[in-house]
Amino acid sequence: MRSMMEKACFCFILFVIHMWIWSLHPFDALASNRHLNIAHHQKHQIETMGIAKSTTVQKDAESMNHDETIKNNTDTAQPDNTGELDQESLDALFPSFDTDMPSRQLPEKSRTASSMTVNGDLRNQTAYRLKKPHQFSKIKTDFNFNLSGRVSDNLSYVFGGKLSYDAVFDLTDNYNEGVESDQKKQTDLRDAYVDFSWGNAELRIGNQQIVWGEAVGLFFADIVNPNDLREYILPDLDQIRIPVPAINLEYYHSSLYLQLVFIPYPEFNEFGKKGSEFDFSEPIYAQNANVVMNEPEEPANSLDNSEFGFRVSRLVRGWDLSVFYLYDYYNFPVNYRYISVNPIVSLHPVTITYQPEYERMHRFGHTFSKEYMDAVFKGEWIYTHQMFISSINSADFDGMLKTDTFKWLLGVDYTFFNSLETNFQFMQEIIMDYEEHMAQKEYATAFSIWMKTGFFEDKIEPELFFVSSLDQKDGLFRSSMTYNYDDALKIILGVDLFFGQIDGNFGIFDDSDRFFVEIRYKF
Amino acid sequence: MKKNTLSLAVFFVCMLFPWAAFSTEEITAQKILEYADEIRSPQAAYRVTARVISKKPGKEDKIAVYEIWMKGKDKTIIKTLEPAIDKGTSLLMLRYDLWAFLQNISKPLRISLQQRLFGEAANGDIARANFSGDYAPVLKDTITIKGREFYALELTAKDERVTYHKVNLWVMKDTYYPLKGEFYAFSGKLLKTCYYTNYEKLLDQIRPTRLVLDNPLVDGQKTIIDYSNMTLDDFPDRVFTKNYLKKLKY
Numbered sequence: 001m002r003s004m005m006e007k008a009c010f011c012f013i014l015f016v017i018h019m020w021i022w023s024l025h026p027f028d029a030l031a032s033n034r035h036l037n038i039a040h041h042q043k044h045q046i047e048t049m050g051i052a053k054s055t056t057v058q059k060d061a062e063s064m065n066h067d068e069t070i071k072n073n074t075d076t077a078q079p080d081n082t083g084e085l086d087q088e089s090l091d092a093l094f095p096s097f098d099t100d101m102p103s104r105q106l107p108e109k110s111r112t113a114s115s116m117t118v119n120g121d122l123r124n125q126t127a128y129r130l131k132k133p134h135q136f137s138k139i140k141t142d143f144n145f146n147l148s149g150r151v152s153d154n155l156s157y158v159f160g161g162k163l164s165y166d167a168v169f170d171l172t173d174n175y176n177e178g179v180e181s182d183q184k185k186q187t188d189l190r191d192a193y194v195d196f197s198w199g200n201a202e203l204r205i206g207n208q209q210i211v212w213g214e215a216v217g218l219f220f221a222d223i224v225n226p227n228d229l230r231e232y233i234l235p236d237l238d239q240i241r242i243p244v245p246a247i248n249l250e251y252y253h254s255s256l257y258l259q260l261v262f263i264p265y266p267e268f269n270e271f272g273k274k275g276s277e278f279d280f281s282e283p284i285y286a287q288n289a290n291v292v293m294n295e296p297e298e299p300a301n302s303l304d305n306s307e308f309g310f311r312v313s314r315l316v317r318g319w320d321l322s323v324f325y326l327y328d329y330y331n332f333p334v335n336y337r338y339i340s341v342n343p344i345v346s347l348h349p350v351t352i353t354y355q356p357e358y359e360r361m362h363r364f365g366h367t368f369s370k371e372y373m374d375a376v377f378k379g380e381w382i383y384t385h386q387m388f389i390s391s392i393n394s395a396d397f398d399g400m401l402k403t404d405t406f407k408w409l410l411g412v413d414y415t416f417f418n419s420l421e422t423n424f425q426f427m428q429e430i431i432m433d434y435e436e437h438m439a440q441k442e443y444a445t446a447f448s449i450w451m452k453t454g455f456f457e458d459k460i461e462p463e464l465f466f467v468s469s470l471d472q473k474d475g476l477f478r479s480s481m482t483y484n485y486d487d488a489l490k491i492i493l494g495v496d497l498f499f500g501q502i503d504g505n506f507g508i509f510d511d512s513d514r515f516f517v518e519i520r521y522k523f
Numbered sequence: 524m525k526k527n528t529l530s531l532a533v534f535f536v537c538m539l540f541p542w543a544a545f546s547t548e549e550i551t552a553q554k555i556l557e558y559a560d561e562i563r564s565p566q567a568a569y570r571v572t573a574r575v576i577s578k579k580p581g582k583e584d585k586i587a588v589y590e591i592w593m594k595g596k597d598k599t600i601i602k603t604l605e606p607a608i609d610k611g612t613s614l615l616m617l618r619y620d621l622w623a624f625l626q627n628i629s630k631p632l633r634i635s636l637q638q639r640l641f642g643e644a645a646n647g648d649i650a651r652a653n654f655s656g657d658y659a660p661v662l663k664d665t666i667t668i669k670g671r672e673f674y675a676l677e678l679t680a681k682d683e684r685v686t687y688h689k690v691n692l693w694v695m696k697d698t699y700y701p702l703k704g705e706f707y708a709f710s711g712k713l714l715k716t717c718y719y720t721n722y723e724k725l726l727d728q729i730r731p732t733r734l735v736l737d738n739p740l741v742d743g744q745k746t747i748i749d750y751s752n753m754t755l756d757d758f759p760d761r762v763f764t765k766n767y768l769k770k771l772k773y
Contacts, residue, residue: 119607195770202770211769214633237627238626238629241629255764257764371619371634374635375635413633484608522608
């Protein structure tokens with residue numbers, strides 16, 4: 001009797017132990033259970049693991065058959081019936097493993113990577129004028145490169161540059177020496193900076209692009225960097241923007257972002273020389289006057305001329321909101337104008353002397369974006385204190401008036417038919433204290449449309465951009481077709497067409513319509 | 524003496540193991556879903572490489588390679604490593620908000636939820652699907668197939684902004700391995716079918732390392748996602764913000 005009791009107690013103890021094992025987390029239970037029941041999984045050899053680890057294209061055929069097996073067999077498995085998966089497909093889905101199989105777990109990754117990566121692109125764009133004189137305007141090759149790497153978990157770097165050569169100056173005599181010396185060959189330092197991080201803060205020091213705003217295809221709230229306008233706004237935006245040496249301090253706290261920008265020495269827009277394809281001074285020389293255009297004198301590289309700005313942004317219930325402020329030199333020179341009367345025998349009655357100077361101003365603004373009903377709504381506005389507006393009153397001593405201005409933009413992105421991407425933007429600039437002698441209208445309104453789609457698995461991608469001023473009735477129409485030859489090479493054909501009066505933002509280049517071909521190789 | 528020793532042993536065993544050990548934890552649909560989520564994706568922050576092969580009958584395969592960073596259930600970054608033409612493009616997914624960063628624009632662009640259904644974000648969205656957080660599950664059935672038992676779950680989106688309104692999910696009973704998922708639009712149209720395959724041990728857990736996505740809207744179209752190089756990482760929160768996208772290194 002007593003021995004029976006002892007046996008019963010021993011069995012009871014074993015029962016309790018077994019129950020305790022199964023009360024653990026299921027995964028822990030599995031780990032323990034494996035030691036009790038290895039037969040739960042079949043044993044396969046390393047070949048199975050080899051199939052599972054396939055990452056080469058050559059194995060795609062196998063995996064296709066493998067997947068077809070899965071698909072064919074699981075097709076019969078309907079949600080509301082007990083359609084069966086056959087043993088082969090189940091085995092394929094769960095290749096067995098040996099319990100002694102070494103784990104593929106890798107140690108926690110240190111983000112300290114000393115290797116440097118190099119990427120960039122080589123592109124050639126050749127353009128031909130559609131209006132007289134019919135001639136090549138550009139046969140330019142650009143080599144963009146970018147070296148980046150991480151020195152430690154908190155320190156990384158980027159060093160980028162650009163080499164350019166335009167063969168149109170050697171192959172033709174279409175442009176004067178001044179334009180040739182300005183545009184034939186170029187070596188530029190692009191993004192070149194180091195990034196430090198500590199806590200929630202990030203510090204970027206060096207040549208960089210600081211991009212604000214939500215607008216597509218236009219520089220609206222994108223006001224920090226000057227632009228290379230020698231081809232106006234036709235190149236890619238990252239090619240137009242001129243990186244500036246800056247100290248960029250960022251602080252992140254939950255959904256709040258704070259950015260402080262300090263630019264010790266200002267940089268300014270670059271413009272085409274007289275006689276170039278996109279010469280901003282051309283309307284000035286069209287006047288019935290003797291014109292003297294002085295070169296703008298850039299402020300000295302001194303901390304007295306430094307620039308400062310900040311931006312604060314936050315994501316609140318899907319609303320991406322930001323406010324910004326910038327105190328800097330306006331990137332366009334202010335063309336002060338002085339008129340003097342010429343002697344009667346002179347060819348022109350007056351001499352107009354332009355003295356461009358760079359002036360400081362305060363600007364602040366706001367941007368937002370919100371996704372709603374599969375559309376993205378975005379907007380921005382900028383208030384400029386004491387913007388310079390040209391005067392058409394010849395009695396005005398220096399030809400300039402100062403007033404505050406308010407610019408705003410509203411846009412929407414939407415994809416139609418799941419394939420046609422579109423963007424619509426409506427914008428306006430308002431002169432707050434308008435005077436009738438101002439060369440600019442009190443309300444200057446414009447709109448833009450952008451569309452892009454793809455055919456043949458995005459092998460061919462047509463794209464269209466149209467921007468027009470409703471007041472000046474001028475605009476720019478851009479159309480292109482991209483052929484994605486392979487994963488690295490693309491060929492682009494396109495036309496850029498300007499229209500309107502010479503005093504318009506786009507009509508000024510009405511004679512510069514062009515057809516272009518671009519080949520771009522990315523590495 | 525022996526009797527006392529035996530009694531003491533029984534008493535000791537009973538004290539060591541709580542009575543709860545005798546009761547089996549009742550499994551609910553929510554628990555099944557949570558376990559399946561843990562199988563698919565570690566709960567800790569991690570990064571993983573995903574090689575995506577897009578197949579269409581009669582057409583050349585398109586291959587892309589991404590590095591995916593994940594933190595929690597709502598924060599995802601997808602970095603495009605290949606092909607070269609797209610290298611440098613990044614995608615940030617914060618629950619229902621998406622941004623894309625393109626190198627030639629140098630600023631993040633807000634994109635719509637619609638992009639989650641079409642384009643590369645669609646693949647990322649299925650891969651990171653937060654079932655237990657976004658869906659209310661119902662255990663429809665427990666079915667036996669060739670001697671193995673599976674839970675058949677029906678998941679209904681808790682929020683209208685969730686990409687797929689309904690998901691049918693099959694989960695293996697004893698291991699909680701997800702086997703197959705059917706993803707439906709609000710209209711009831713089947714948008715994607717996902718097979719979770721090639722289970723391997725990654726980060727102390729057996730996980731599916733291959734997803735096979737069928738697109739019923741396009742005949743014969745299939746996408747295969749192979750995962751590798753899964754590692755833990757202590758990403759700071761600021762990494763998963765729109766303003767940090769420009770700092771991602773390639």
